Amino acid sequence: MLASWTPPNDYRNRPVAILGAGVLGRRIGCIWASAGFDVRLRDPSPQQREDGIAYIKENVSIYAQKTGKKAGAVHAVESLEEAVSNCWLVIEAVPEKIQLKIDTFGELDTLAPADCILASNSSSYKSSEMLEKVSEVGKRRVLNMHYYMPPQNMVVELMTDGHTEEKIFSFMTDRCKEAATLPYVARKQSTGFIFNRLWAAVKRETLTILAEGVSAPEEIDSLWTEMFVKGGATPCRTMDDVGLDTVAFIESHYVEERGLSPEKTVDYLQARYINDGKLGTKSPLGGLYPPLPSEEKCLSKDRRLVVLDIGLSSATPSMKSGSIVEFSANGKFQHTLVENQSLPDGLAVDPQTGRLFWTNMGIPGKEDGSVLSYDPETKVVDTVVPTGTINTPKQLALDTTSNKLYFSDREGLCVYRCNIDGTELEKIVQAGNPQNSENAQDARNWCVGIAVAPELGKFYWTQKGPSKGGQGRIFCANISTPEGQLPSSRSDIECVQSGLPEPIDLEVDESNCWLYWTDRGEIPLGNSLNRVRLDKFGRCSVSQKPEVLARNFNETIGLKLDVENNSVYVTDLGGSIYRCDLTDESKSLLYADSSRAFTGIAFI
Known part of the structure; x- marks a missing residue:
């Protein structure tokens, strides 16, 4: 009997079963295969099994561009018992017939391993409607896990069956991220989940507008594109900007004119927000979102944020869908500066000239990475370090005292620096031999982050370790390489954390001797913003415990300090930009768009 569900520690060595090889089933199978899991595709139809395997073999390499993993093996089977044997996850994607689903989950409760998670991809039925033949214990490992249409849309929504073990949601959220999907958890059972309910309201009102002759389809779509697609408007942020008291006033008019119930609109806003003075952006107490940073804490109006979008969450992701995007100080989208970039990752701006420098990772494992620059005055993009020289350049830092660029090369297992025109490219750290397969596959050798502190005479870099593996490290070394020493054996390298x-x-932060970093690993210490105090020589004891400033990001990557305003700006692969206060350790969401995946961030 399952006393308390425990995540399977060996899930990486166990297969995922997909029940149903139809249009969505085969795509779901492709997602999990691209994350390195062996997949069993079960369908009673030989033709569906054949077509499903063909789809996965043809497309898994495209999906795997997001995960960076070697694809797992995929097998098609007819027997349900064979399909679920030793699986850690089973996803039901059979036809939308409730009795078929009830029978399927009854069989799964008996056949699947006791710690195996049982998920339904259904959007029509709550998983609670499928439990008739499931034991009381079995109900605790069942949930909805609804996918939309990969690879164009990588969103997945998770929802309880009313009995689901709470630990399953945090476990599956992390596993979904491993598979390069964007998980959202419904906090309670809801017909239609989250997005479908949003879409239902938009669809219903659109049809009403058309039926009443107020507008035409092409006009509605054009207006939507201008306001929401190009304008980047989002429902909750827009209501805060309008003012919740104004929203309630407008809704009151609809309630009166259409004879609607005010319970979940006007009454909800009044009781939950307006009565407490939470009116939105204009209120110091905030609204649906927490308060925005005060004017004193914001960037000055003539400074903007510039952010790299890696492009892998866009509607049509490719190796050339990355871009550089400009935002206002408070996270309002302005415009796109540069497009068609190959997985941009690290970003720095010359404060004197405004020139942007960034890295393009290219395809990991191939020497097609590059460093480029952009002049905002002439709008010209120049090549600093061309492809064919470096492997997978990641974070980039600019030392304005020496006019040197520093960047880490992940698959190259090293750290480079060069002049801002790309000359005098030199390798200053070599963490391993990339030609040695054992060295190359050991993620403890992968150099990712880079920071330079000329006043302290040091530079710092991260060697991230395996995904969420607890083996990540931060090192420092002197800016001046010891005379006669090699990058692979220099004696001044010290482990900081x-x-x-x-x-x-x-x-x-050289003036206050703090080292800051983002961590995309496991909670409670991962997906966080951290710092540790340095001594006057730029060192710290490896045993010194770091301070966690903010948590609960969605695969956090980039950060940019604004020491003058006690702030640090953080990006994540979930498409969000945050401002974190260094005084009270609060975190404010400035921008969110799940169709974006942000990496580097800087001021311009």
Whole structure:
């Protein structure tokens, strides 16, 4: 009997079963295969099994561009018992017939391993409607896990059956991220989940507008594109900007004119927000979102944020869908500066000239990475370090005292620096031999983050370790390489921190001797913003415990300090930009768009 569900520690060595090889089933199978899991595709139809396997073999390499993993093996089977044997996850994607689903989950409750998670991809039925033949204990491992249409849309929504073990949601959220999907958890059972309910309201009102002759389809779509697609408007943020008291006033008019119930609109806003003075952006108490940073804490109006979008969450992701995007100080989308970039990752801006420098990772494992620059005055993109020279350049830092660029090369297992025109490219750290397969596959050698502190005479870098593996480290070395020493054996390298979940990008506050970094590893220490105090020589004891400033990001990557305003700006692969206060350790969401995946961030 399952006393308390425990996540399977060996899930990486166990298969995922997909029941149903139809249009969505084969795509779901492709998602999990691209994350390195062996997949069993079960369908009673030989033709469906054949077509499903063909789809996965043809497309898994495209999906795997997002995960960076070697694809798992895929097998098609007819027997349900064979399909679920030793699986850690089973996803039901059979036809939308409730009795078929009831019978399927009854069989799964008996056949699947006791710790195996049982999920339904259904959007029509709550998983609670499928439990008639499931034991009381079995109900605790069942949930809805609804996919939309990969690879164009990588969103997945998770929802309880009313009995689901709470630990399953945090476990599956992390596993979904491993598979390069964007998980959203419904906090309670809801017909239609989250997005379908949003879409239902939009669809219903659109049809009403058309039926009443107020507008035409092409006009509605054009207006939507201008306001929401190009304008980047989102429902909750827009209501806060309008003012919740104004929203309630407008809704009151609809309630009166249409004879609607005010319970979940006007009454909800009044009781939950307006009565407490939470009116939105204009209120110091905030609204649906927490308060925005005060004017004193914001960037000055003539400064903007510039952010890299890696492009892998876009509607049509490709190796050339990355871009550089400009935002206002408070996270309002302005415009796109540069497009068609190959997985941009690290970003720095010359404060004197405004020139942007960034890295393009290219395809990991191939020497097609590059460093480029952009002049905002002439709008010209120049090549600093061309392809064919470096492997997978990641974070990039600019030392304005020496006019040197520093960047880490993940698959190259090293750290480079060069002049801002790309000359005098030199390798200053070599963490391993990339030609040695054992060295190359050991993620403890992967150099990712980089920061330079000229006043302290040091530079710092992260070697992230395996995904969420707790083996990440941060190192430092002198800016001046010891005379006669090689990058692979220099004697001045010191370990600053070790045993970290998965440290990524770095920045140093030299004036106050703080080292900051993002970590995309496991909670409670991962998916966080952290810092540790340095001594006057730029060092710290490896045993010194780091301070966690903010948590609960969605695969956090980039950070940019604004010491003058006690702030640090953070990005994540979930498409969000945050401002974190260094005084009270609060976190404010400035921008969110799940169709974006942000990496580097800087001021311009």
